[in-house]
Amino acid sequence: MAFRTFLSSLGINAPEVTTVLNSHEVRPGGTLTAEVTVRGGAADVRVERIAVQLVTRVEAAEPTEKSWDNPGVVALQAVPAFDLAAGEERGARLAIEVPWEMPITHALGRDLRGTRAAVRTILEIDNAVDRGDFDEIAVHALPAQDLFVDAYRTLGFRFDEAEVKTGRVNGGHNQLSKFWQELEFYFPADYGRGPNAQLETVFIARHDSLDLITGPHGPYPFDYAGLTLDQCVAWLDRHCRSLWG
Structure with a gap:
């Protein structure tokens, strides 16, 4: 499944980034691979940062038991800064090593109520930051x-x-x-x-x-x-x- 993020603060023709995961299931100690594609908007821009983050729901950071707004970053990989021309398309393949202590979301093949994990892509251009949406994954128990x-x-x-x-x-x-x-x-x-x-x-x-x-x-x-x-x-x-x- 792919998910996209774009900088609405830069207008309707802003650059867009699409992230496609190789799998939505992993175990601690495994690797998540993401294909990241950036498409330029209507003007040339300087892309300061693209980061793909592995995040987990942290109990104390959320106002309710079901909210999922302030995740903890467990691991990340980033694309170095680069210039992106209008309409240009660039791709990168990123591999995120899942820590052995990664919180699990599933045990015995079943969902564990309370814990959630996801991949999130951050796009930063001209001091404007879009943290995108969560692309949820299943972290199975060892x-x-x-x-x-x-x-x-x-x-x-x-x-x-x-x-x-x-x-x-x-x-x-x-x-x-x-x-x-x-x-x-x-x-x-x-x-x-x-x-x-x-x-x-x-x-x-x-x-x-x-x-x-x-x-x-x-x-x-x-x-x-x-x-x-x-x-x-x-x-x-x-x-x-x-x-x-």
Whole structure:
């Protein structure tokens, strides 16, 4: 799917930029490729910047639970400044490396309520900036993240929502990103926590392992190699019973 942005402040014949993504689905650690095409308007201009941003919805930046206006920039690639003649067309191919700690929007193939991610193109000409529209994407969980989400499901936990926050979680052990994501699950009755009690879970992912944080506890490191659902279920059950059982 393509999306376009143009500088309305420069008039109806302003330059226009079109961005086409190679895919709208990705995992942390993957790559998003975008084809960016700029078409000149009625006059020669100096294009100061074209930037393609990977953004995520940040809970504290939005006035309501559903708004999607002030995203956090997770990664970006930019085209250097250039002169664009009237009616001229130029193209560029940009690759955005998706960080391992990128907040996920889907787990076990299902949408995670509360988190959204998108690609946004910024066009800047003569100090006028158009931030364009969001082209939403699906960021699927890593296999190990899916295993732990499935472990919660197997034990009877019920997913509520996900939130992306700014700052450091539990002191920021091994955390590289300025954003972190919290997945909220309702406890099952087995753990005696009451019908509305929740367990917040944070994944700090890397290329070969992740840290799991449960509420104020952790981080607990897990290697991807050899990790199974049975292991995740057994560990999570022991962990919860030792703290709350």
